[in-house]
Structure formats: structure tokens, C-alpha cells
Amino acid sequence: xxxxxxxxxxxxxxxxxxxxxxxxxxxxxxxxxxxxxxxxxxxxxxxxxxxxxxxxxxxxxxxxxxxxxxxxxxxxxxxxxxxxxxxxxxxxxxxxxxxxxxxxxxxxxxxxxxxxxxxxxxxxxxxxxxxxxxxxxxxxxxxxxxxxxxxxxxxxxxxxxxxxxxxxxxxxxxxxxxxxxxxxxxxxxxxxxxxxxxxxxxxxxxxxxxxxxxxxxxxxxxxxxxxxxxxxxxxxxxxxxxxxxxxxxxxxxxxxxxxxxxxxxxxxxxxxxxxxxxxxxxxxxxxxxxxxxxxxxxxxxxxxxxxxxxxxxxxxxxxxxxxxxxxxxxxxxxxxxxxxxxxxxx
Ligand SMILES: [Zn+2]
Numbered sequence: 001x002x003x004x005x006x007x008x009x010x011x012x013x014x015x016x017x018x019x020x021x022x023x024x025x026x027x028x029x030x031x032x033x034x035x036x037x038x039x040x041x042x043x044x045x046x047x048x049x050x051x052x053x054x055x056x057x058x059x060x061x062x063x064x065x066x067x068x069x070x071x072x073x074x075x076x077x078x079x080x081x082x083x084x085x086x087x088x089x090x091x092x093x094x095x096x097x098x099x100x101x102x103x104x105x106x107x108x109x110x111x112x113x114x115x116x117x118x119x120x121x122x123x124x125x126x127x128x129x130x131x132x133x134x135x136x137x138x139x140x141x142x143x144x145x146x147x148x149x150x151x152x153x154x155x156x157x158x159x160x161x162x163x164x165x166x167x168x169x170x171x172x173x174x175x176x177x178x179x180x181x182x183x184x185x186x187x188x189x190x191x192x193x194x195x196x197x198x199x200x201x202x203x204x205x206x207x208x209x210x211x212x213x214x215x216x217x218x219x220x221x222x223x224x225x226x227x228x229x230x231x232x233x234x235x236x237x238x239x240x241x242x243x244x245x246x247x248x249x250x251x252x253x254x255x256x257x258x259x260x261x262x263x264x265x266x267x268x269x270x271x272x273x274x275x276x277x278x279x280x281x282x283x284x285x286x287x288x289x290x291x292x293x294x295x296x297x298x299x300x301x302x303x304x305x306x307x308x309x310x311x312x313x314x315x316x317x318x319x320x321x322x323x324x325x326x327x328x329x330x331x332x333x334x335x336x337x338x339x340x341x342x343x344x345x346x
Pocket of ligand 1: 070073173
């Protein structure tokens with residue numbers, strides 16, 4: 001496994017430093033599995049931070065104004081939620097503890113469930129707890145098992161959370177989605193094909209090797225919670241990115257009760273850290289495929305997004321959006337030092 005990188009310099013006469021000649025270091029890193037490149041430009045971190053922080057007044061107003069008639073609030077849910085056909089979910093709507101799953105009104109995949117994350121409309125980022133997240137992942141697992149019975153060709157799925165409009169969510173009430181399809185999502189397709197190629201070339205599972213190496217190195221490794229390994233990627237694709245992989249499980253359908261709890265716990269830990277840094281929004285994705293777990297393990301990726309405020313700076317500009325190239329403002333080794341306390345017993 002190769003952790004490939006090189007550093008280049010950009011030279012400029014900086015007006016903020018009396019037009020002295022400045023050399024800025026730009027590190028290129030390449031993902032050890034997919035070989036996707038990432039730029040690490042720590043010089044920009046302080047400059048952009050103020051643009052990415054949210055504003056409490058805007059957030060409170062957003063929750064207040066969206067509360068009236070919210071389709072995901074308990075008092076409106078029965079009347080307004082779409083229902084699955086009876087061959088998929090007999091009752092039309094699946095309830096598990098405090099979460100409810102029903103079809104997305106405008107489907108993004110052949111099978112697309114919205115999973116409402118509890119009854120609290122105005123859930124702040126720091127208030128997400130592992131109990132509700134664990135129930136939501138369990139609901140996704142039950143949904144996926146029901147879908148597989150109706151259509152065994154649905155092999156690819158993702159449990160995603162978009163929290164706040166700056167992360168792409170159009171509904172304020174916190175919710176997740178299960179997307180399930182016979183066609184793999186592009187990122188999933190890349191991860192599966194790269195994992196398979198690694199296994200064929202090396203005779204070993206990439207994910208097992210990666211977690212062993214990261215554990216030994218220690219500088220990006222967070223914790224093992226049950227069978228779930230938490231770490232930071234060597235070449236992050238997104239800001240403040242944390243990842244997890246579930247040992248020897250390829251699909252959400254295969255997760256045990258303990259696995260869902262350990263995924264939920266790591267998510268809660270990460271969100272507590274984000275909250276402590278003033279981060280206001282996030283995207284998370286638990287990707288999954290019916291594949292041979294000798295080469296492919298399901299996993300989770302979570303990253304921060306800009307907080308909500310009237311004029312915010314979107315972090316997806318032309319470099320990632322048009323050129324499909326990533327840039328982060330902090331090396332994962334530095335970020336890891338700050339997150340790690342949230343993964344040790346507190
Ligand atoms: Zn609501």
C-alpha cells in the first residue's frame with residue numbers, strides 16, 4: 001500500500017506582508033486505494049474559517065419558521081407522509097422506536113426511504129445522539145431486507161444524512177435517507193472496483209490492510225468500536241472528514257445490532273467534536289453493497305459543510321464541482337489530534 005505525496009511551492013509577493021516574496025506549500029496526496037488526488041493547503045484554514053461558521057440567530061429563525069406545517073413533525077406525519085406499496089412494507093410506513101421510514105415524495109432511486117430522526121424538529125448538530133442514529137440505521141437495515149425480498153437485484157445502497165440546507169437538505173426536521181438501487185452510485189462503484197483489483201493483485205483485503213497500517217501508524221487512527229474501525233483518510237476528499245469501516249461486512253443488511261450501535265456512537269462522537277469547533281452542518285454516508293466481504297467492506301464517510309447564515313461561502317466551488325479535485329485546509333494528522341479525545345472514554 002502506497003501513501004504517495006509530493007509538495008510544490010506557489011510564489012507571490014504578498015501585499016499583507018509588505019509585498020515580501022512568499023512561498024506557499026501545496027501538498028499533493030493520493031488515495032492509497034483509488035489514487036484520487038487531494039491538495040492540502042493549510043495556509044487557507046484561518047482565512048476561510050469565518051465564512052464557514054454558522055449564525056445562531058439564522059439557525060433559530062430557520063427552525064421556527066419551518067416548524068409550522070412541517071411534514072416530518074409527529075402531528076403531521078400520518079396525514080402527510082407518503083406510503084410504500086404493501087408488497088414492500090405491509091403497513092406502508094415503518095416505525096422503529098422514535099424513527100419513522102416512508103418513501104421520499106420525489107424519489108432519487110428505485111427505492112428511496114426518508115427516515116425521520118425522532119420527534120424534535122429543531123435538533124442542533126451537537127444534540128444528535130447515538131440512540132436515535134442507531135434506530136435509524138436499524139430501520140434502514142429492515143427496509144433493505146424488505147426491498148431485497150421484492151427485488152433481489154437491488155445490491156447497492158447508501159444511508160445518507162444531509163443536515164441543513166447548506167448540506168443540501170430542503171426540510172429542516174432532521175432526517176436520513178436510504179437510497180437503494182440496482183445501479184451502483186459512482187463513488188460506490190469506484191470503491192468496489194478498486195477493492196476488487198487490490199484483492200486480485202495483492203491477495204489481501206485492502207480494508208483489513210489499511211486498518212492494520214493505520215492502527216500501527218497511529219497518526220490518523222481514532223478507535224475500534226466493536227467491529228467498526230474509525231480513522232481519518234490519508235487523502236481527504238472533504239473538510240474535517242472522518243471515516244469508518246465495518247470489518248468483514250459488505251452490506252447494511254449484514255450489520256448486527258452491535259455494529260449499528262458502534263457506527264452510531266462514532267457518528268455521535270464526530271458530531272460532538274464538530275459542534276465544539278463551531279461547525280454547523282454536515283453530510284454523512286454509510287455506503288453498502290452485496291459484495292464478497294473478502295475484498296469489500298461497507299463504510300462511513302462524514303464531512304463538515306458551511307454553517308447556516310444569510311450569506312455563506314459554499315465550500316463546493318469550481319475545483320471540486322467542475323474539476324472533480326479535492327482540497328482540504330488541514331492535514332488529517334493535525335485534525336486527528338483534536339478529534340481523538342472524542343473517541344476515548346470521557
Ligand atoms: Zn418537524
